[in-house]
Amino acid sequence: xxxxxxxxxxxxxxxxxxxxxxxxxxxxxxxxxxxxxxxxxxxxxxxxxxxxxxxxxxxxxxxxxxxxxxxxxxxxxxxxxxxxxxxxxxxxxxxxxxxxxxxxxxxxxxxxxxxxxxxxxxxxxxxxxxxxxxxxxxxxxxxxxxxxxxxxxxxxxxxxxxxxxxxxxxxxxxxxxxxxxxxxxxxxxx
Amino acid sequence: xxxxxxxxxxxxxxxxxxxxxxxxxxxxxxxxxxxxxxxxxxxxxxxxxxxxxxxxxxxxxxxxxxxxxxxxxxxxxxxxxxxxxxxxxxxxxxxxxxxxxxxxxxxxxxxxxxxxxxxxxxxxxxxxxxxxxxxxxxxxxxxxxxxxxxxxxxxxxxxxxxxxxxxxxxxxxxxxxxxxxxxxxxxxxxxxxxxxxxxxxxxxxxxxxxxxxxxxxxxxxxxxxxxxxxx
Ligand SMILES: [Zn+2]
Numbered sequence: 162x163x164x165x166x167x168x169x170x171x172x173x174x175x176x177x178x179x180x181x182x183x184x185x186x187x188x189x190x191x192x193x194x195x196x197x198x199x200x201x202x203x204x205x206x207x208x209x210x211x212x213x214x215x216x217x218x219x220x221x222x223x224x225x226x227x228x229x230x231x232x233x234x235x236x237x238x239x240x241x242x243x244x245x246x247x248x249x250x251x252x253x254x255x256x257x258x259x260x261x262x263x264x265x266x267x268x269x270x271x272x273x274x275x276x277x278x279x280x281x282x283x284x285x286x287x288x289x290x291x292x293x294x295x296x297x298x299x300x301x302x303x304x305x306x307x308x309x310x311x312x313x314x315x316x317x318x319x320x321x322x323x324x325x326x327x328x329x330x331x332x333x334x335x336x337x338x339x340x341x342x343x344x345x346x347x348x349x350x351x
Numbered sequence: 352x353x354x355x356x357x358x359x360x361x362x363x364x365x366x367x368x369x370x371x372x373x374x375x376x377x378x379x380x381x382x383x384x385x386x387x388x389x390x391x392x393x394x395x396x397x398x399x400x401x402x403x404x405x406x407x408x409x410x411x412x413x414x415x416x417x418x419x420x421x422x423x424x425x426x427x428x429x430x431x432x433x434x435x436x437x438x439x440x441x442x443x444x445x446x447x448x449x450x451x452x453x454x455x456x457x458x459x460x461x462x463x464x465x466x467x468x469x470x471x472x473x474x475x476x477x478x479x480x481x482x483x484x485x486x487x488x489x490x491x492x493x494x495x496x497x498x499x500x501x502x503x504x505x506x507x508x509x510x511x512x513x514x515x516x517x518x519x520x521x522x523x524x525x526x527x528x529x530x531x532x533x534x535x536x537x538x539x540x541x542x543x544x545x546x547x548x549x550x551x552x553x554x555x556x557x558x559x560x561x562x563x564x565x566x567x568x569x570x571x572x573x574x575x576x577x578x579x580x581x582x
Contacts, residue, residue: 178418185414186407193406197399211414218418244492252554286393294397308365309394315367330358337361341390348389 166230173221181221185214188231192238198306199242200249201295209245213238228320235311236321239303243322246299286347293343297336304329305336355380360387416574417567435508437471438515468519470573476512476524477569479505483531484562490538491550491559502539509535527565534558 164172164183172180189210196209216237217224224233294302303322307313308329313321319329355363355370360383362368374381483505489497513528534553541549553559 181418182411182415185411189407189410190402193402194399198397203400210410214410214414215417218414244488248491248554251550283393283396287397290394290397309391330362333365334358334361337387337391338357340394341387344390344393348386348393 167226170221170224170226170230173218178218181214181218184217184230188234189214191231192234195235195306195311196238196242198310199239199303200245201291205242205245205249209238209242212241216241232317232321235307239307239321240323243299243303246302250299286344289343289347290340293340296343297339298332300324301332301336301339304332305340308333355383357383357387360384364388364391416570435475435511438475438511441468441471442511442515442518472512472515472519472521472524473569473573476516476528477566477573479508479512480531480562480566480569483509483535484559484566487534487538487553487559487562490546491553496543497538499539502535506532506535506539524565527561530556530558531562 164180166184166187169180169183173184192210192213193206196206196213197203200206200209213234217234224230228236294305297305300322304318307318307321308315315329315333316326318333319326322329322332324332354377355373359368359370360380363370363374363384364387370380374384486497486501486505489495509528509532513525513532516524516528534556537545537549537552
């Protein structure tokens with residue numbers, strides 16, 4: 162029984178909750194990848210995957226089929242991830258109040274000693290990037306992941322995150338600038 | 352001819368713009384683009400933990416109980432007004448039983464078997480916690496104010512369930528509902544300027560987490576009960 166997403170949705174709507182299983186099994190891995198890139202850690206990503214499906218199930222009647230089911234699920238996941246990052250940042254702020262401009266400052270992470278070994282070097286780049294990703298605002302991070310890793314067009318990103326395409330472009334651009342500045346010392350470019 | 356801006360280079364990288372002609376003829380911008388490309392390509396290598404082919408099934412197993420216990424199906428078996436009425440009846444019976452037995456400790460509502468009373472509490476409180484969790488999450492995450500009637504409704508149910516839980520001697524649920532009631536009161540009485548303070552309170556008490564854990568524990572217990580009752 163290989164239902165299309167649309168067929169599975171129809172069945173769920175008639176009360177067949179087992180049809181939802183088809184949807185969950187089909188989309189979980191992709192959603193996890195998206196959620197992990199957005200939140201940067203496994204517990205939050207797992208939470209996001211589950212919450213996305215629960216919300217989708219509750220709101221299945223609101224799915225109008227204008228976009229693909231996958232895009233709709235991405236929309237729920239992206240917005241929930243954004244909430245999670247926001248909550249996490251707020252928690253961190255309580256522990257460690259940020260100075261006023263920290264959010265807007267585009268800064269380079271301190272340069273590390275040059276490592277000749279390529280593996281070690283790429284490990285260092287990853288670490289710098291990971292930290293820089295965590296410093297992005299929730300919106301910048303979501304928009305960047307959707308553009309860079311998921312290949313969504315700026316217009317689609319706007320629709321997913323509920324912002325204008327131009328705001329989506331600005332968010333991606335700011336994220337790119339911040340990541341680039343952070344990487345400059347390691348990449349050896351000025 | 353002016354050089355390409357960083358934004359134009361980015362749009363070119365993501366193929367949302369085409370600057371090939373300029374890049375073909377301008378070494379300076381070509382260099383700039385190469386640097387941007389190197390930085391952005393590095394982001395491709397950020398590792399993501401692998402999830403195997405069975406992952407979808409695993410996620411399903413985790414969420415299936417919550418989907419099976421959806422309000423839509425529960426409404427038919429166990430309408431909410433009936434649940435509230437049942438808890439109210441439990442309290443009333445307990446009150447009269449205590450009054451007529453004149454013992455130092457009021458006797459429990461003997462007219463309803465203990466197991467049924469426990470189940471009524473479990474289902475109603477589980478449902479109540481789920482709704483409270485949603486409202487608190489909205490307070491924390493959304494900029495829009497939560498409708499006051501929803502909070503008021505939760506508050507009056509909370510009082511009822513708290514009394515019933517105490518009467519049943521269910522200490523953990525009683526404590527949780529007391530805590531929840533304090534937070535709900537703050538939410539109900541907060542003026543718009545208080546939003547930040549209320550959010551901090553919700554987060555510092557960790558109440559959302561406690562409510563979520565307790566809710567899922569009650570749901571699991573109910574699931575076990577259902578399975579046992581089929582055997
Ligand atoms: Zn140029």
